[in-house]
Amino acid sequence: MFKKAAFVVLSLCSITSVPTVYALEALKDVRVERDKSEWQLVKNDVTRNIKTYIREGDAKRINFKIDAVIEGTLEAVARVHFDINNIKHWYWETLDSRLLQKVSSTEYYYYMQYNAPVTMPDRDAILHAKIEPYSAKKGYMQLSIKAVPDYLPPQGNLVRVQEQDMTVKFTPIAKDKVRLEAEGFVDPGGIAPTWAMNFIQRNAPYSTMLDLQRRVTMAAHNGTLNEPSQFIYAE
Numbered sequence: 001m002f003k004k005a006a007f008v009v010l011s012l013c014s015i016t017s018v019p020t021v022y023a024l025e026a027l028k029d030v031r032v033e034r035d036k037s038e039w040q041l042v043k044n045d046v047t048r049n050i051k052t053y054i055r056e057g058d059a060k061r062i063n064f065k066i067d068a069v070i071e072g073t074l075e076a077v078a079r080v081h082f083d084i085n086n087i088k089h090w091y092w093e094t095l096d097s098r099l100l101q102k103v104s105s106t107e108y109y110y111y112m113q114y115n116a117p118v119t120m121p122d123r124d125a126i127l128h129a130k131i132e133p134y135s136a137k138k139g140y141m142q143l144s145i146k147a148v149p150d151y152l153p154p155q156g157n158l159v160r161v162q163e164q165d166m167t168v169k170f171t172p173i174a175k176d177k178v179r180l181e182a183e184g185f186v187d188p189g190g191i192a193p194t195w196a197m198n199f200i201q202r203n204a205p206y207s208t209m210l211d212l213q214r215r216v217t218m219a220a221h222n223g224t225l226n227e228p229s230q231f232i233y234a235e
Contacts (some may be wrong), residue, residue, distance in 0.1 A: 039065050043206045048213070052205040060192075061163070062201045066182040068209045072216040074134060074172045076225055077180070078141060078233035080215050081168075083224070084110045090211035092204040095122065100151070105232045106131040109151060113158065116188075117196040123188050125161035126151040134234040140171040141233050145184075163187035170233075180209075 039053040049069035056063075070077050080090070087097035087110075096113035103109070113124040128148045134141040147164035154160055166184030173179050182205075188197075219225055 042202050045206070048210070050206060050209045052202075052209075054201045061185045061187050062197055062204075063185045064183070064201060064205045066180065066205050066209060068180045069173070070178045070180055070209075070213055070216055071176060072178060072213075072220060073176055074141065074170055074178050075233055076216050076219050077170055077178045077212075079225060079229050080212065080219055081143060082229055082231040082233070083219075084108070086215075087112070090208070090215040092208045092211070096124075099230075100126070102230055105230070106133065108231065109148070111152070113155075114161075116159075117199060120192065120196055121157055121159050121190065123161050123190075124155055124158040125149075125164055127164065131231060131233070133232050134170070134172075140169050142170070143168040149189075159188070159190035161186060162189045180212075 037055065039055050041051065042054050043050065043052040045051070051067045053065035053067075054063060055065070081087075084097055084099040088094040091097065091112070093115040094112055095115050097110065099108060099110050101109040107128075107130050109126065109128050111124065111126055114122060116122045126148050128146050128151075130144045132138075132142040132144070145164065145166045145168070147161050149160045149162050164184070164186045166182060166186075168180065168182040171179040171181070188200075
């Protein structure tokens, strides 16, 4: 009995004496490495039909992807986006938004100022938008947005966003439902700590979709859609 117990103790000692480096190497064989280039689901709000994703990669960029269903007509959703001066009322942490130049009924430039997280200076951006109107053949409307940082001189103590590239696709899926698919990235410029980048990347897309839905609902009830629009959403 004593010999059997001694054998068990010696066996346990031999296992625990394996160098840590070998144990870590063994774990590598069973651990699944996450591909940082793949989209990761961050929020899946089944009740509100909102999914948001992030993708790690270039530490200077905030990468985002959205797949949401907005309750409202295509016209309502599009016109809320085209109402540039009121984007500040629904876009995440936006202090100012205003139209700078209408190029045509499908192209324009506009200005945005963002409230940055604590310890960071606020940002602003000059954006160039192009509309690809809806057609029955295509089945969707698309909005492409890119930063043009040199369109205006720097403003005061604000840090200018140097890169922003986003595509938003609007697909009617029912009489009063629009599927919104957005994908893009933002380089906020200046010095941006990792915690702030992660906070924005994980929270901004979802919060923006909640406020967009609220704004679309308001537009349908306050007569906004009866007013003429500077831009077209359909051919």
